[in-house]
Amino acid sequence: MTEFLNKEDLSIYSKAADPNYSIESNGKVDINPVTGDVTHRIGLSVKGMQRLVKDWVSESNGLSLDDKAELIELLSDAGNRYYDNQTKEWKLKS
Structure with a gap:
């Protein structure tokens, strides 16, 4: 691309x-x-x-909070996952 x-x-x-x-x-x-x-x-x-x-x-x-939220959304598999800092793993949201 x-x-x-x-x-x-x-x-x-x-x-x-x-x-x-x-x-x-x-x-x-x-x-x-x-x-x-x-x-x-x-x-x-x-x-x-x-x-x-x-x-x-x-x-x-200079990123706004909305810009940061958009990046987090992309990294979290469209909001379906979250990163657990204790286990260092991505987990599915329940």
């Missing part, structure tokens, strides 16, 4: 001509500054993507 980034997705410092990213079936993510140009591609493994998201969420990122 390839997605193109809109102007509102980018910071004012972005100089990429046609930025896009692709999410591969194996979970890896490629970020490209220009469509078809793999010379300057940034490729992230699943662990690399997890680290990027974890570090970003841990920092002061």
